[in-house]
Amino acid sequence: MSKLIDPREGVRVLLMGNEAIVRGALEAGVNVAAGYPGTPSSEIVQNLADVAGERNLYVEWSVNEKVAMEVAAAASFAKLRSLCAMKQNGVNVASDFLLHLTAAGTRGGMVLVTCDDPGALSSVNEGESRHFARMVEVPLLEPGDFQEAKDMTKWAFELSEEIRNLVVLRSVTRMSHASGNVTLGRLSDARPKAEFKYNGFILDPLEGPVVSAPVPYKHTLQQEKLKRVREIFEESPFNTYAGPEKPDLLVVTSSACTLYSREAIDVLGVKDRVGLFKLGTTWPLPPELLKKRLASTDQVLIVEEVIPFLEENVKILAAETAREIGVKTFFGKNDGTLPSIGELNPDLVAVAIAKILGIDHVAMPPEYEKKATLMSFAKAPNRELTFCPGCPHRASFWAIHHALLMDNRLGFVCGDIGCYSMAALPCGFSTLKTLHAMGSGTGVASGFGQLHRFGMEQPAMTVCGDSTFFASVMPALVNAIHHRAELTVVVLDNSGTAMTGFQPHPGLKVNAMGGDVPALDIARICAAMGAKVEVRDPFQIEETRETLIRLLDQKGVKVLIMRQMCALSPEKRAKKNYEVKVDEALCLGETCGCNRLCTRVFRCPALVWDKERKKARVDEVLCAGCGVCALICPAGAIRKEEVA
Numbered sequence: 001m002s003k004l005i006d007p008r009e010g011v012r013v014l015l016m017g018n019e020a021i022v023r024g025a026l027e028a029g030v031n032v033a034a035g036y037p038g039t040p041s042s043e044i045v046q047n048l049a050d051v052a053g054e055r056n057l058y059v060e061w062s063v064n065e066k067v068a069m070e071v072a073a074a075a076s077f078a079k080l081r082s083l084c085a086m087k088q089n090g091v092n093v094a095s096d097f098l099l100h101l102t103a104a105g106t107r108g109g110m111v112l113v114t115c116d117d118p119g120a121l122s123s124v125n126e127g128e129s130r131h132f133a134r135m136v137e138v139p140l141l142e143p144g145d146f147q148e149a150k151d152m153t154k155w156a157f158e159l160s161e162e163i164r165n166l167v168v169l170r171s172v173t174r175m176s177h178a179s180g181n182v183t184l185g186r187l188s189d190a191r192p193k194a195e196f197k198y199n200g201f202i203l204d205p206l207e208g209p210v211v212s213a214p215v216p217y218k219h220t221l222q223q224e225k226l227k228r229v230r231e232i233f234e235e236s237p238f239n240t241y242a243g244p245e246k247p248d249l250l251v252v253t254s255s256a257c258t259l260y261s262r263e264a265i266d267v268l269g270v271k272d273r274v275g276l277f278k279l280g281t282t283w284p285l286p287p288e289l290l291k292k293r294l295a296s297t298d299q300v301l302i303v304e305e306v307i308p309f310l311e312e313n314v315k316i317l318a319a320e321t322a323r324e325i326g327v328k329t330f331f332g333k334n335d336g337t338l339p340s341i342g343e344l345n346p347d348l349v350a351v352a353i354a355k356i357l358g359i360d361h362v363a364m365p366p367e368y369e370k371k372a373t374l375m376s377f378a379k380a381p382n383r384e385l386t387f388c389p390g391c392p393h394r395a396s397f398w399a400i401h402h403a404l405l406m407d408n409r410l411g412f413v414c415g416d417i418g419c420y421s422m423a424a425l426p427c428g429f430s431t432l433k434t435l436h437a438m439g440s441g442t443g444v445a446s447g448f449g450q451l452h453r454f455g456m457e458q459p460a461m462t463v464c465g466d467s468t469f470f471a472s473v474m475p476a477l478v479n480a481i482h483h484r485a486e487l488t489v490v491v492l493d494n495s496g497t498a499m500t501g502f503q504p505h506p507g508l509k510v511n512a513m514g515g516d517v518p519a520l521d522i523a524r525i526c527a528a529m530g531a532k533v534e535v536r537d538p539f540q541i542e543e544t545r546e547t548l549i550r551l552l553d554q555k556g557v558k559v560l561i562m563r564q565m566c567a568l569s570p571e572k573r574a575k576k577n578y579e580v581k582v583d584e585a586l587c588l589g590e591t592c593g594c595n596r597l598c599t600r601v602f603r604c605p606a607l608v609w610d611k612e613r614k615k616a617r618v619d620e621v622l623c624a625g626c627g628v629c630a631l632i633c634p635a636g637a638i639r640k641e642e643v644a
Helices: 017-028 042-050 065-077 088-104 130-136 146-163 173-177 215-234 257-268 287-294 309-320 346-357 366-378 392-407 419-424 440-448 466-482 522-529 541-552 597-602
Strands: 012-016 032-035 058-061 082-087 110-116 167-172 179-183 240-242 249-253 274-278 281-283 299-303 329-331 412-415 432-435 460-465 487-493 532-536 557-563 578-582 607-610 615-618 638-642
Touching: 012 017, 017 042, 017 110, 017 146, 017 167, 017 173, 017 179, 032 042, 032 065, 042 058, 042 082, 058 065, 065 082, 065 088, 065 110, 082 088, 088 110, 088 130, 088 215, 110 146, 110 173, 130 167, 130 281, 130 309, 146 167, 146 179, 146 215, 167 173, 215 287, 249 257, 249 287, 249 309, 249 346, 257 274, 257 299, 257 346, 281 309, 287 309, 299 309, 299 346, 309 329, 392 412, 392 419, 392 460, 392 487, 392 541, 412 419, 412 440, 419 432, 419 460, 432 440, 440 460, 440 466, 440 487, 460 466, 466 487, 466 522, 466 557, 487 522, 487 541, 522 532, 522 557, 532 541, 541 557, 597 607
Parallel strands: 032 058, 032 082, 082 110, 110 167, 249 274, 249 299, 299 329, 412 432, 412 460, 460 487, 487 557, 532 557
Antiparallel strands: 012 179, 240 274, 578 615, 578 638, 607 615
């Protein structure tokens, strides 16, 4: 039995932050969950899917984040409790519906869990989701530890039902993916019946139609809800203070920065001088509680990650109440006391506190830092960012790269988010020349595909993954076909959302809960749109390259689907098609004239340069047995044999 559905109330278990959020949702009696995969949020929906059968839940990986929010909203309209989960970039995708939803209101408790990624550890930007809560005027909660992640999630559903609107719960990477002890509460045994009432008066929030109009009335009602939230937040147990009554410095913080701040104060030994005010309810701010704390000191340090959201909101309240609390000196991101980008840590917070208080403190002695830097260069193995051994993307971009070279018109490739983003790097032969949001590669390329009328002769290409195709490429492809763009679209179909853990998508025959569902065929969809469609195996490099060269010369929108399963997929893992070895008698080493093409250019991690023999060899442990390297060796020294 999963520890997430352990019925024992009061026991302590070790939970990852995302698992704690899931447990909180289960204790709240969540009925429906939807999301789109994206680190650091993916475990939330997956863990709910894993226990869906035991807890009578409906859970899905939606086609994108906007649809996920719409699915969860439908459950709320039917008086069920629902959750949708996504990373910070996903909130941007969902924001169109979000603006309408929060204006119309909800019925059953509905929680949006957004997992931000300070430092962009698994993202192309740091992003920031907190400002959406302020923009759409709904409550924002931020757990400061793992117990709060559970308890606050449960409370978020109750708060949502009290105000009849969405509640946003924000986590960050270090909260989502770190682990800590959590005391379990009682699992909900509620079994509500779904019913959507819509025949009541248009202004009836529980029985009328769910619409955001009339805007003046609905917006006024939303403002009243926000006023009620402020009153609730004044008494929230998730807002805590530790320290002297009149501190020399007040640290105001939230989320994972609570842990950093607490450790920094301990390291410096300044508990008698520094007060720690942890806010779990960060929008709207509890004004009376905040005024009380601000009035107790003259200096305030605000510790938070990504944009100075909390800092600026606190300053606004301080300015409005300056006659009551006095003028304060603020420190934070805006004045450079804390870095304006990247993750924070206890050392950075300690240095900031020490500087303000005039304490001599060096977080890391120069000698230690110098020694650590030298050792990292001397002892740590060099590991570049690259495609995995046997990854079909390496073969795909090898074919694309050489097709463009042979075409000789300075053609280029537009990309977006996925494993294939690495094709902007040497491992993908620096093929990608634009890289933005999911699906934007196709939209940007369709724009380039209209520029022939302005004398542009360079052919435009774009690549996307199979999951991204369903999530966001289809509208851009429709646009390109409808407007007669000159464009070649390459769909890298590796049979799953590989980058985030092989979550299913509409192209597969299984859903999040393991049930059988119809698979949608990308080739037939593209053909139905009116595109010219071909399908190739990227491991057949020569055939793929020739197909690309031919398609580049054709007019209109062409789609080439490169279909080959990811080497790490559950179905293919540890299964080799070929045993691959280097024939030392044929390998010419550095005298080949290929500039060590296999190890320096093709760059598969399983191809290793033997410094003693001055020849290439295959690392049998790393080799996935795709056999592609045998096709690119100019001397024919790499041999492959089919595995029986």
